[in-house]
Amino acid sequence: MKKQTAVILLVLVMVFLLVPVAFAEEAAAAAAEAGSNAKAFAVLGAALGIGIAALGTGIGQGIGLSKACEGVARNPGASGKIMMILIIGLAMIESLAIYALLVSLGILMSQNSFF
Amino acid sequence: MEGGGYLINIPGVPSYVTYSWLAMIILVLMAVLVRSSIKLVPSGFQNFMETVIDALYNLCEETIGSHWAGTFFPLIGTLGIYILLCNYMGLIPGFDSPTSNINTTASCAVPVFLATHYYGLKVHGPKYINHFLGPVRSIFALPLMIMMFFIELIGHLVRPVTLSVRLFGNMMAKHILLGVLAILTPVGVPVLVLGLGVIVGVVQAFVFVLLSIMYLAGAVEEAH
Numbered sequence: 001m002k003k004q005t006a007v008i009l010l011v012l013v014m015v016f017l018l019v020p021v022a023f024a025e026e027a028a029a030a031a032a033e034a035g036s037n038a039k040a041f042a043v044l045g046a047a048l049g050i051g052i053a054a055l056g057t058g059i060g061q062g063i064g065l066s067k068a069c070e071g072v073a074r075n076p077g078a079s080g081k082i083m084m085i086l087i088i089g090l091a092m093i094e095s096l097a098i099y100a101l102l103v104s105l106g107i108l109m110s111q112n113s114f115f
Numbered sequence: 116m117e118g119g120g121y122l123i124n125i126p127g128v129p130s131y132v133t134y135s136w137l138a139m140i141i142l143v144l145m146a147v148l149v150r151s152s153i154k155l156v157p158s159g160f161q162n163f164m165e166t167v168i169d170a171l172y173n174l175c176e177e178t179i180g181s182h183w184a185g186t187f188f189p190l191i192g193t194l195g196i197y198i199l200l201c202n203y204m205g206l207i208p209g210f211d212s213p214t215s216n217i218n219t220t221a222s223c224a225v226p227v228f229l230a231t232h233y234y235g236l237k238v239h240g241p242k243y244i245n246h247f248l249g250p251v252r253s254i255f256a257l258p259l260m261i262m263m264f265f266i267e268l269i270g271h272l273v274r275p276v277t278l279s280v281r282l283f284g285n286m287m288a289k290h291i292l293l294g295v296l297a298i299l300t301p302v303g304v305p306v307l308v309l310g311l312g313v314i315v316g317v318v319q320a321f322v323f324v325l326l327s328i329m330y331l332a333g334a335v336e337e338a339h
Contacts, residue, residue: 087318087321087322088321088322088325091281091318091319091322092322094285095277095280095281095284098280098281098284098285098288099280099284101284101288102280102284102287105291
């Protein structure tokens with residue numbers, strides 16, 4: 001029962017977080033044409049891209065880290081090997097966020113709006 | 116970040132090239148220094164170098180197997196120490212890290228890719244294509260084999276890209292973060308990012324070396 005309520009609450013929070021994004025896109029698409037607002041859309045795309053990538057990376061690395069902690073708690077003698085596996089896993093997951101960062105930086109630099 | 120000049124500035128040569136030359140000179144000098152006064156019972160600098168080489172060789176050997184570890188170890192060891200040195204050169208003020216440029220990282224990743232396929236073809240011959248065809252081998256599974264071939268081909272082609280972009284992205288992100296934090300809070304907080312840079316330098320070099328070892332081991336092993 002607790003798990004069900006947690007899942008329902010999580011879904012509700014996700015819906016509430018994504019509602020302003022959906023409304024903003026709708027309003028912006030209705031209000032202006034894309035040619036004159038290319039820079040605005042580019043900046044929005046860059047920010048959303050890296051934001052969602054960071055979200056996924058945070059969740060993935062958090063789950064991996066929690067399981068690694070559990071493994072070390074069960075078997076403290078294997079902590080060296082578990083730490084090595086954890087570091088490699090975190091670096092691989094991090095690289096997905098780095099790809100998204102590079103795409104975002106590319107978008108920003110193509111509009112000459114990078115600092 | 117772009118404002119100050121670098122310490123060694125040869126006009127006409129980009130900064131990442133001059134600092135990669137500096138890294139090369141440092142590595143060759145270290146090797147020549149150890150070799151000129153080599154003793155049977157090591158002490159001092161030779162001891163340190165032997166520890167590093169031994170650790171890298173054990174890492175190689177437990178994944179590849181002792182038959183091929185000797186062949187691959189020069190490439191892996193050089194890449195590991197060179198990338199570590201280049202990552203750390205970026206932390207010193209006045210120096211630039213060559214690995215924060217996609218040219219250097221691609222030049223480290225492409226030889227690994229070429230070596231993988233060269234050694235795979237050398238060991239297996241034309242049967243190397245068995246690595247690409249997936250687990251099932253029968254005439255009825257031909258669509259599966261064709262699909263697995265394309266998927267594995269894309270996976271293999273993307274390997275040098277991911278190796279180089281991972282290293283480049285990490286170093287670039289650290290530089291950009293330092294630049295932004297230097298504008299926002301010049302006191303105190305950039306030191307934390309420098310600490311993170313130390314950790315990230317070691318971890319990224321280690322991950323590069325480990326992935327290269329796994330790709331090379333996967334190419335020379337017996338196909339399932």
